[in-house]
Amino acid sequence: MSELEMGNMTIPTVPQLAYQPQEVESELPTMDLQTYPLLSQREIARLLLQHRLLSELLGGPLPPMLDISRIHQVLDVACGIGCWDHEMALRYPTMQLTGIDKNPASIMQAQAFMNEVRNVTLMVQDILTLDRGPFVPASFDLIHIRFIEADIYFQDFARLVYTLARLGRPESFLVWRESELPLTSGNACDQLEALLLSAMQKAGRAFAPGISLSMGIAAWMRYWMRLAGYRILQEKADFIDISYGRKTHEAFYEQAVAFCEQARPFLLKTGVITAPDYEELFKQVQQEMQEAMFCGVWPIRTLIGVKQA
Template sequence: MSEQPGEHPSTYMVQDRSNQQELERVHLQDQMITTAMGGVLPEQEDPTALRRILDVGCGTGDWSIEAARTLPTLERVVGVDISVHMLTFAREQAQQQGAERVEFASMDALRMLEFPNASFDLINQRFGQSWIRTWDWPKLLSEYQRVCRPGGIIRITEGDFTLESFSPALNRLNELCIQASFQAGYLFTPTTDGITSHLARVLTQHGLTQVQTHTWNLEFHAGTPAGQHLTEDVRRAYRTIMPFLRKWGSMPKDYEQLYHQALRELQEPGWTSPWTLVTAWGRNPGHTSAHLRFA
């Protein structure tokens, strides 16, 4: 495993943190999903009430930078991640785009978020299913509540673990990924919605109030920029995840054949692939107003 000096041990599926293909995949996926969802906080009634946001597992920093760019009322956006490699890229992006209100820090959210109590108005986490095991959720949500202001928002977005596909080969790869992920503890059930169907329950069970969900039924089509981005995401993902599949006993002998067949099928004209995302959010206990205005 390639690590930078001083980095924490990682639960991330791709253990090689200097893997350039994974960095490029995360960067591409981040932009693709924000665009497909219609922005950084499209389901929130009044994002202008927010002043301070924490983005946990920020990766290449795209969501954090976009939040600062599109929400001028924000005073501070902090992105934290365990990967120094990803954070270096995020800082370079922020500097190039003149995103002065964004800062990035190396931090292990599964251990401790190194901020004072009640530091943020909103905690954002997206695609944590790649590094959060089912037994990590109680402590993680407790830490989110500690650094979130009373009455503030804790917001989680996850996707069905694999997208629905017309491609038999890609469907087979998806099944392998689901089984390995369940064995490794990332899913509550060995199903494609092994995270998304549990989000509201988990947030409520661990103390959040006024929990709501919004489902995003995305579609990706052949011959479109989004469709090409999806193909690139699949191409990179099923390369970088190979050590993970081997570790958890889900690497079949015909993996290479399946991989190349899936990529060929994704080049065929006319295909459509739906993908379901779920955003769940709730209030940090301690405020009775249904609509919170931050000072």
């Protein structure tokens, strides 16, 4: 692998030609690169760095309370480019991991990222159609979900968690991790978050009926898991310090910039802000995040459940 400098860290990047296109063509549908563009080397590096920092801060890819000896078959839901799967495969070589994502470009780049890893299978699969296959019920000892709140409508969550419960064996685990919006000292950051929540309300994607500076998904996770037949073993709240000068600040800044780019079409489409006003707000967000007095925390909620027999 080659390397890319990012902040004060040097991390490996995925080689552009690590895969053979003719080999993956039979496994992947023909890609519309406008709908599913390939990520740049810099974006892959950013995602790798973000994953490594979070894994370090949260104590590893799995909560330490889990009985690893009971886990053999693992399903990673919405795996993206496979950062979590790669770490798990190296830490636990006897486990068999399956990562699924609806984005064929992500799966292609994840396959390149895996390199010589042999205990990971990656598949293009819409997580909202798992009730129609390809997995049979009671296939997995552990199901892992992470940061999917932006990808799924509120009304689809209960059905998704129920479907995942069917895929788990009796006494299998579900580990689910989601984040809420950051709490910061920045006025522009607050404005951006308020616009996002307003847009989610207009688009029917909100988790709460009112407008606040919170996504609101953390309040629902326990309910959906219990409804699907899980007993909650542990519920944990972490607050990642993203203040200026902290270890995580530069990675969070890169994440915020990427998020602003990704959120632009959604915010403009819902009409909560005009394009010129958004560009000005974007600049203000970047400026205040680089100020020495910038303070913030990023709330992350983790739930661990066991499927009741």
